[in-house]
Amino acid sequence: MNKFYKISILIGILFSNLFASGSELGQLPLFSVLPFAGILLSIAVLPLVNPHFWEYNFGKISALWSILFFIPFWYSFGTQIAFTELFHVLLLEYIPFILLLLALFVISGGIRLKGSLIGSPILNTIFLLIGTAIASWMGTTGAAMLLIRPLIRANKWRKKKVHIFVFFIFLVANIGGSLSPLGDPPLFLGFLKGVDFFWTTTNLLYPMLIAASMLIIIFYTVDNFYYKKEVHQMPSKKGEKEKISLDGKINLLFLLGVIFFVLLSGIWKPHMYINFMHIHLELQNIVRDVALLGLTFLSVKYTKIEIRSANGFTWFPIEEVAKLFVGIFITIIPAIAILKAGSDGALAVIVDSTQNIDGSPNNMMYFWLTGILSSFLDNAPTYLVFFNAAGGNAMELMTTHSNTLLAISCGAVFMGANTYIGNAPNFMVRAIAEENGIEMPSFFGYMVWSTLILIPVFIFISMLFF
DSSP states (O other), X not given: OHHHHXXXXXXXXXXXXXXXXXXXXXXXXXXXXXXXXHHHHHHHHHHHHOHHHHHHHHXXXXXXXXXXXXXXXXXXXXXXXXXXXXXXXXXXXXXXXXXXXXXHHHHHTTOEEESOOOOXXXXXXXXXXXXXXXXXXXXXXXXXXXHHHHHHHHTTTOSSOHHHHHXXXXXXXXXXXXXXXXXXXXXXXXXXXXXXXXXXXXXXXXXXXXXXXXXXXXXXXXXXXXHHHHGGGSXXXXXXXXXXXXXXXXXXXXXXXXXXXXXXXXXXXXXXXEEETXXXXXXXXXXXXXXXXXXXXXXXXXXXXXXXXXXXXXXXXXXXXXXXXXXXXXXXXXXXXXHHTGGGSTTHHHHHTTBOTTSOBOHHHHHHHHHHHHHHSOHHHHHHHXXXXXXXXXXXXXXXXXXXXXXXXXXXXXXXXXXXXXXXHHHHHHHHHXXXXXXXXXXXXXXXXXXHHHHHHHHHHHHHHO
C-alpha cells in the first residue's frame, strides 16, 4: 500500500494543472470531482469484488482518494487556500458530524430492550412506526441505533428478512427525521440560518405522514407475504416469557444531554470564537462537541459491559463510518464549491434549472435536485447550497417562498434514503446487520430497492406538493 500512496501523490502532482484551470475555487473543472466519484465506486464495487481486502483496507482506500484530490488541489491553489478548505471541512463539518454520531452510537448501544419479542408483521411494523415517530426528536442516528439490535433479535428466526432492515433505513434512518432540526443535519443547518424550530414540524408533517404511510403499507404487505411462508418455523411461544424492560436506563439521561447540547448550540449565541486558519470556531459549538465527548465517556463508564455484550455492541460500525466519511467529506470539497458558484460554475445548468423563465422558483426541480445530490453528496451542505440559491433569507423562505423551502427540506431529508451514503445511519444500520449475519444488499443492490420503492413514492409526493 505504501507504493500506492507514492503513486497517488505522483498522479496528483501530474494532474495539478488540470485542477488549476479555474483561478477561483468555484471555477474548478468537473474533473476535480473524480476522486469523489472514485471513493463512491470503491464503496460500491470493492466489497463485491474482494470483501476480505475491503474489510481490512477501507480506511487506506479512503485515504488514497483523499490524497488524489488534495495533492493537486494544494499544488494548484497554494498552501493557504488548500489547508484553509481542508481544516474548514474537518473542523466545522466532519468533526461535529462524527462526534454526534459517536455519542448517539455509544449511548444508544448501552440501552438494551429486553423481552420475548418474536418478529411478526405486526411487531415489525410497530418497531418501524415507533422509530419513525421518535427519529425527529432524538435524531435518525439515535433512533436507528436504539431499535436496530432488538429488531435483529426479534427476527433472528426469519430467513427472509433483508427487506425489514431496508425499510428500517428508509423510515427510521431517514424520513422519520423530518419534523424537527434535531432529526437530520440539513434541518439543523436551516435552524442555524434562522428557520423557526417548529416550522419543519408544521410544514413537513403532511409530506412525511404520506410518505411514511405509503412505505408502511408496502412494508406490511411484503413482510406478511414472507412471514406466511415461514410461520411454521416460528419459535414456540410456550415456556417462560421475559417481560419487556430496559437495561441501561442511565443512558436515557445521557441521550437527553445530547439533545440539550445540540439544541443549545443553535440557540445560545455568545459571539465568542477562536480563530484558527481563518476559521471561526464558535464557543457554542466547542461547548457542544466537548459535551458530546463527555457524554460518550460517561456512557462507557457507567454502562455495564454485560449490557453492551448482550446488545452485540462493537466499535466496527462507527469505525467504518469515521474512516469512509472523512474521505467523502474531503473529496466532496470541489463538488460543493462548484455548486456554490451557481451560474458561474461547471454545474451552472443544474443550478439554473431551479428557476422558471419568469424568474420564479421551480419547486419541483428544487425537490429533485436537492434530493438526488443529497443521495450522493453530504445532504447538509447540499441543503445549504439550494437554501442560498433560493435567496438565503429564512424569513422570506418561511413565508413568501415556503413551498420552495419545503421542497429543499423534503429533498434533503427524504432522499438521503436513496443510497447507503445518503445519510450516515444508513451505513451504520447496514454494518450492524451484517455483523449479525444478515446479508444486506450491495451498494447497487440497495439502490435497486430504493429505485423500485422510494422513487414512485417521491414522484407522488412531488406531484402532490410541488
